[in-house]
Structure formats: structure tokens, C-alpha cells
Amino acid sequence: MNKYDIEEIYSEPIQAFTIWMKQSGYTEATRKEYMREVYDYLLSLDELPVQQAGKLHVVGFLVSKQESAGDKTRNRTLSAIRSFYASLIDFELTTRNPALEVKKSKTEKNKIPVYLEEQDLQKALSYVEGRYRNRNLAIFLLMGYCGLRVGEVHRLNLSHFKKEKGTLEVLGKGRKWNEIPLPALVGEYLEKVQEERIQPYSSKEEAFFVSQKGRRLSIRQIQKITTQVFNGYKQDHPHMTDLKLSCHKLRHSFATMLLNNNVDIRVAKELLGHASIETTMIYTHINDEQKRSAMTTIEVPRI
Structure with a gap:
């Protein structure tokens, strides 16, 4: 058949x-x-x-x-x-x-998600280069510091950025809308993207991120931008070579950052747009530094 x-x-x-x-x-x-x-x-x-x-x-x-x-x-x-x-x-x-x-x-x-430590995420930003640096940096920031999925970045329209309120309306899974407060610096880069935005091929195109051909930036193009950044970063940081990094790993990094900073898990759930708090719970893992810190409190007697 x-x-x-x-x-x-x-x-x-x-x-x-x-x-x-x-x-x-x-x-x-x-x-x-x-x-x-x-x-x-x-x-x-x-x-x-x-x-x-x-x-x-x-x-x-x-x-x-x-x-x-x-x-x-x-x-x-x-x-x-x-x-x-x-x-x-x-x-x-x-x-x-x-x-x-x-x-x-x-x-x-039960597998622990792959993510970047906050200092590694910060270092990776310096590897966003090229003619469309501000656009690509804004994309990277939205995934790494706001937790957007690659599809959510792809679907962003100009009207979704509320400059006065400092928020972003995100169309997530299941066509559910979520309004996210933006870190000030992310908002600044989004303003730069608006100023430098390429004139779309179609006058009706509302896409926030536009390709050099004047069309909405595709999911594949966004993934390619992220891969290029990570490849450059890995070349200078051999210890990261075997780490499988991607757009979704930036979202993992954001989620981990929230919980490491003691953000209430219910708030993290809403920011990430999770349907269930069980999904958010996978990010409550303990990192190596926390383990080392815990072990320094243990006093082993000399024999």
C-alpha cells in the first residue's frame, strides 16, 4: 500500500x-x-x-x-x-x-535540557555580526532573554511591539496570545530594527523581521542566523564544541536563568507560555556551581 x-x-x-x-x-x-x-x-x-x-x-x-x-x-x-x-x-x-x-x-x-550559562550566553552575543547585526541581535535577544520560540519570532508583526508599554504580544502554541514585558535593552534593539527595516516586497507585509529579499524572515533563516553565531562562538571556546546549541537552547537558557534568579515558577510558566506548570518544572535542575557551593558546607573530619 x-x-x-x-x-x-x-x-x-x-x-x-x-x-x-x-x-x-x-x-x-x-x-x-x-x-x-x-x-x-x-x-x-x-x-x-x-x-x-x-x-x-x-x-x-x-x-x-x-x-x-x-x-x-x-x-x-x-x-x-x-x-x-x-x-x-x-x-x-x-x-x-x-x-x-x-x-x-x-x-x-526527565532529561535535563541543554542550556547556556548566563555568562556564556552573554559572550555569545558578541558573535552576532554582519550587515544586519541589529536585526540578528534582536532575534537572538528575543530567544535568549525573552524566551521566544523560533516560530514566535517568525510570526512577529510590527503591531505586536508596543513601544509605549514596553511589551511584546506573542502568538504562541495553540494560537494563544501572551503579552511579555521587555527588558529595556531588548526594546531599544527592536526600535533599531524598525528604523532599519528593509522595505518589504509586498506593501501589505507586516512582518517585523524582513529578509534582504523583502519577505518575512523564515524559520529556516532564523535558525541559520543562530547557527552561524554559535559556530563562531564554539571556534573560540573549545569546551563548548560538543554542546548541541540551537534556537530552542536559547529558550532553555532563558528559562533556567529565570529560575536560577529565584523567579516564582508560576510567573516563569506565564512568561514561557507553557500550558502546564509540569513543563516549566523541567528547568528546576541544579547546575554544577550550585552543587559545588553546597558541598563546601560539608565538613569532613580529619582522621
């Missing part, structure tokens, strides 16, 4: 999922990734109606992929299937979500 067979057999569920993801504000990259996972899942059902599939079918599919996939991939696949069934429930095509009965991998769930 090929892709076209699947589209014919499961045309209504696929259509429902496609519409639901767009309506829910999923990024294009996530939609493609989730749809690919769901196509593989539907193939494994061997023409069984999705309404009749249960926990056994979901687990069986995950196990079939387990040999070639790690915990992170398994959890992503499970999230895709959960979302798929959520869309079917929303459009009244089924009444239950068997994927909710399957637990996520604890190994990945």
Missing part, C-alpha cells in the same frame, strides 16, 4: 487532521513532520478504520519503530498520533484517543 492508497482509504481523517493543525497554529515544519508520522501509522493499520484502532495498535506501531529510533523520536511520534486523534475527536469522527493511554518515554521526559 502506497501514499495514494492511504489518502483514498483514510481521506476524511487526513483532511480533518490537516485542517485541525492549521487551525491550531502548528508551524509548517511541525505539520509536515506530524503528517509523515501519521501516514506511517495509518499504513500500519492495514485499512483498519481509525475508530476501531486501540492502545494495542498504537503501542505496536511505536515498538516497530523502536529499534531505529531513540526516546526523543518515539515521543515525537506519540505526540503526532495523540494530535491526530485529538483532531478526529474535535471533528466528531471518533470518541476516544487511544494514544493518550500510552505513556511517553521517561528517559527523554
Whole structure:
């Protein structure tokens, strides 16, 4: 059975999922990734109606992929299937979500996020260079010092920056709006970006960050800008070479910074735009310096 067979057999569920993801504000990259996972899942059902599939079918599919996939991939696949069934429930095509009965991998769930210490984050800023330095620096600051996701940076419009109030309106996951107070310096760089903003190709383009071709800066372009900064930083800091840094690691750094500065976890949750405080809890890890400091309080007797 090929892709076209699947589209014919499961045309209504696929259509429902496609519409639901767009309506829910999923990024294009996530939609493609989730749809690919769901196509593989539907193939494994061997023409069984999705309404009749249960926990056994979901687990069986995950196990079939387990040999070639790690915990992170398994959890992503499970999230895709959960979302798929959520869309079917929303459009009244089924009444239950068997994927909710399957637990996520604890190994990945409990893994400490990769992040930059505050001093390393500060040093990395000096590696933002080039013709569009102010624009790129503003992007870096929004992720590292305001906790924005790469998709949220991509979706920013001119009207979202409230200069007088010193805030930024952010369209997050699930099309939920969040108003974030901006550090003064970040606000200053956003003003510079507005002043230097390239004239968009389309007069109706409201994008805050515009590419040199006059179009909204894509997620891929934002990721490329961040990667270039990190590559330059790693060249001069060999101890960071093996650290996998990305846009999302800047968000991890911001979250860790908040909690290390004793910000109430409920406030951190709101700033990060998390749906659940459990998600914010993964950032309450203890760093090496805190461990060393704790151990200096221990007095070992001389024998």
C-alpha cells in the first residue's frame, strides 16, 4: 500500500487532521513532520478504520519503530498520533484517543535540557555580526532573554511591539496570545530594527523581521542566523564544541536563568507560555556551581 492508497482509504481523517493543525497554529515544519508520522501509522493499520484502532495498535506501531529510533523520536511520534486523534475527536469522527493511554518515554521526559550559562550566553552575543547585526541581535535577544520560540519570532508583526508599554504580544502554541514585558535593552534593539527595516516586497507585509529579499524572515533563516553565531562562538571556546546549541537552547537558557534568579515558577510558566506548570518544572535542575557551593558546607573530619 502506497501514499495514494492511504489518502483514498483514510481521506476524511487526513483532511480533518490537516485542517485541525492549521487551525491550531502548528508551524509548517511541525505539520509536515506530524503528517509523515501519521501516514506511517495509518499504513500500519492495514485499512483498519481509525475508530476501531486501540492502545494495542498504537503501542505496536511505536515498538516497530523502536529499534531505529531513540526516546526523543518515539515521543515525537506519540505526540503526532495523540494530535491526530485529538483532531478526529474535535471533528466528531471518533470518541476516544487511544494514544493518550500510552505513556511517553521517561528517559527523554526527565532529561535535563541543554542550556547556556548566563555568562556564556552573554559572550555569545558578541558573535552576532554582519550587515544586519541589529536585526540578528534582536532575534537572538528575543530567544535568549525573552524566551521566544523560533516560530514566535517568525510570526512577529510590527503591531505586536508596543513601544509605549514596553511589551511584546506573542502568538504562541495553540494560537494563544501572551503579552511579555521587555527588558529595556531588548526594546531599544527592536526600535533599531524598525528604523532599519528593509522595505518589504509586498506593501501589505507586516512582518517585523524582513529578509534582504523583502519577505518575512523564515524559520529556516532564523535558525541559520543562530547557527552561524554559535559556530563562531564554539571556534573560540573549545569546551563548548560538543554542546548541541540551537534556537530552542536559547529558550532553555532563558528559562533556567529565570529560575536560577529565584523567579516564582508560576510567573516563569506565564512568561514561557507553557500550558502546564509540569513543563516549566523541567528547568528546576541544579547546575554544577550550585552543587559545588553546597558541598563546601560539608565538613569532613580529619582522621
